[in-house]
């Protein structure tokens with residue numbers, strides 16, 4: 499168990515871990531020599547340099563890339579905050595295992611392996627309008643389950659989630675970590691109607707009021723208004739940083755998992771890129787607050803790591819250009835004169 503105590507979480511947040519400055523300098527120097535006008539591959543160049551730094555390689559690669567999808571159930575579904583029943587969480591986990599979900603197809607297309615971790619689906623979190631969603635032990639176990647999906651030698655980690663009701667938890671995490679209230683962060687999720695959105699806003703506002711006096715630490719925010727799959731994403735992000743594995747974040751819920759981390763220690767998500775900006779209205783606001791520029795914006799609003807898996811294809815393209823292009827000297831092309 500990586501996170502046996504709350505002090506372990508605090509230590510991971512406070513750890514000083516930076517990308518490899520020499521690999522960054524070498525990657526930048528190489529970019530300047532490739533047969534193209536400087537900067538003409540735009541963000542592909544920045545992505546290649548980012549991966550060089552975190553992988554510690556002047557010519558980064560994605561040999562071993564993994565998608566980890568975490569699933570959990572939520573007590574707040576009792577307030578009728580999703581367009582779908584909670585049973586869909588376990589049904590979709592079964593679909594992931596049979597290979598029939600969007601993420602199965604997209605992970606395969608991106609050449610990434612897929613790990614699905616179902617977290618106590620038969621024990622939903624507590625209704626966080628009246629109690630913490632999880633006990634300390636439950637939250638530590640979820641953080642550790644996330645950390646366990648990351649190992650040294652991974653070249654890329656793509657994170658995602660499945661959990662009916664979790665856009666409500668995500669909105670509460672954003673409000674508690676970044677400010678604003680229910681109306682700032684709530685959206686339609688799976689497609690709930692206006693009356694449902696009003697119920698979600700009220701649930702988030704009641705949750706924020708109920709937990710207002712609790713410590714504003716990352717752990718307490720994850721434990722009180724998060725969920726198991728959300729805490730697992732936070733644990734995977736912290737472990738990936740320790741192992742210097744670059745991370746692609748997915749949509750609104752996935753990014754909400756790192757909001758408490760970023761609020762406590764902005765550097766704790768320095769190894770993360772936003773794969774996409776989803777259509778859930780809070781996501782663009784959340785990305786702006788986190789200082790993350792999404793790679794893609796395709797009006798996706800699925801979750802399951804689907805948007806980040808599509809973005810992994812862009813990362814592959816960026817690294818292929820960085821590694822495979824000739825330099826001006828090799829190609830005998832004249833430089834800028």
Ligand SMILES: Cc1cc2ncn([C@H]3O[C@H](COP(=O)(O)O)[C@@H](O)[C@H]3O)c2cc1C
Nearest residue numbers: 580582659660661662663664665687688801
């Ligand atoms: C069939 C199906 C597959 C999904 N895959 C991801 N989600 C997404 O929808 C859920 C969040 O929305 P809300 O808060 O409105 O419940 C999460 O499970 C998220 O991953 C799905 C939802 C459904 C119905």
Ligand SMILES: O=C(O)c1cccnc1
Nearest residue numbers: 687749750776778800801
């Ligand atoms: O932003 C997302 O990933 C998202 C939005 C709505 C529902 N499920 C996921």
